[in-house]
Amino acid sequence: MKKNRLLAKWLNDDLSPDELAEFEASPDFEKYQKIKNYTAHLETGDLDENAMLSNILSQKKTVTKVVPLYKKWAFKAAAIFVLALGITFAMKVFVPQTETADFGKKTAFSLPDNSEVVLNSGSEIHYKKWNWDKNRHLELKGEAYFKVAKGRKFEVQTNLGKVTVLGTQFNVKARKNRFDVVCYEGRVKVNYNNIQVLLTHGQSVRFENGKQIQRTVNALQPEWMNDQICFYKENIRSLLDEVERQYNIKIELNTKDTISLFTGKLPAKNLNTALQIISTTYHLEAKKVSDNKIIFDEK
Template sequence: MENKDWEVSFRKAQALGDDIRELESIDVLASYRQSKVKIRSQKRMKRYNQLMRCAAFLSVPLLLASLLFGYLYFVEPEEEIRYAEVTSTMGTVTRYELPDHTVVWLNSGTTLRYPTMFKKDNRSVELRGEAYFEVEADHKRPFWVYTPNGLRIYVYGTKFNVAAYDDDGYIETVLEKGMVNVVTPNHETIILTPGDQLLYDKHTSRIEKEKVDVYGKVAWKEGKMIFRNASLEEILKRLERHFNVDIEFNNHSGKTYNYRATFRNETLTQILDYLAKSANLKWKIQTPEQQEDDTLTKTKIIVNLY
């Protein structure tokens, strides 16, 4: 029994001695230095991670700013479009040159609206009334004419006439030279060749295309009025615009008369006298009245057909 106790105590003492020798073998200073280096390394890594997070946070707005400045530098900003208007007063014909050197004649009571600087890919104008265009050729920029009723005409370089008065029931396009593309409000495209006339009915959307005497349709820009098989109603409406008067037409007979005539320097009364030679036509001029603002009313002519 005593031998066993002694043996157990011996083993414990031996194990304690082994632990003491192991502790004595540890280099405390080296371990301290190693731990210190490890702690510093962990601190540096922590700072690095924090800096990387800050850099990533700051790089987002910097990237956005760089993209914005790059866009502004390489992409030209769209300039504000400014428009100008030219109007030919009643009873006059006006010749005008557009920024692209296209020449346009405006008939009596016509207004043309256009940008002071055309775009790089097209040239567009808005027309109310009647105008004759000599379009400067530019195959990269089509020339568009927009009318109030949605009818559009585009060309690249040609000579043509468009009549789009508000009080007319139709829009008329006549081609003198080149080629014209007419686009209806229903997006139908009709191609015109020289000598073609296209009539678009505003009320029914009906389209009529036929050959006509082009000079008779465009001679107004030279101060002439040429009528070829024109009705009396059509002639009187043209006279209204040409002479800046109001004409009241009363057809008591119900008859229709068509005329073929050319007028150059004749007065209104001379023309009415000529029309009266072939029909029982009577006319009288009403004296203009003074209005509250001291201006005079437009001259009115009453035409009666018996």
């Protein structure tokens, strides 16, 4: 510390004679003297503090932005989330949609134009949401009731035929080789092979094994919507197939009488009553061999 103090005083020529003698006797004096002699010719201009301040303020500050690591992860997570939303949207809009009703159940849903659909047991529908208002077309397997919103042509395609409407209420059933259409409101056009039929309120048509049957229906909507199974001149095997769908059971039939036709109604929510009506009509005996299997034997 004393050495540094002496050096500072020597540079300012403030040393007393004794201090100067002591400093000159130090081993580093010669080195200090050379440095002093070398820098003696250098001149330093006056410092203009105001000019320096103005220069600093006029310069555009460059700020280096540091993004914390956690924010980088947040950006990545947000990007993945947006991508996932885009994929989900595309799946919902462009990929064909499927609605199903399992055995023993019904499914109600709305189409993009708010048309209402109810699927009966063991049925399914396929359609596309994309451009729906201009192409109202769907494919049906099984049976469904439609309440169509007004708009462009509305088509229901089945493996047996096609139904075309503008805005109405109707029921379509396509099971095995039988195609049924009932109009409850408005008008529907039915195409079956090379046959075209126009139905109005309260009219129905059936195509089966090359035969066409038209009749009048006095109902506001299908009976199955009110948990009743309605049959019109139905053979026993087709009748039991529908009971299997409604109750989600298996039925084994041991009888020679498969020709007699049934016209009437069966409950869709009371299996014992339904089995009793079938047994009485066809002179059969129903046996429950398990919770989901019934055997009909001749009496």
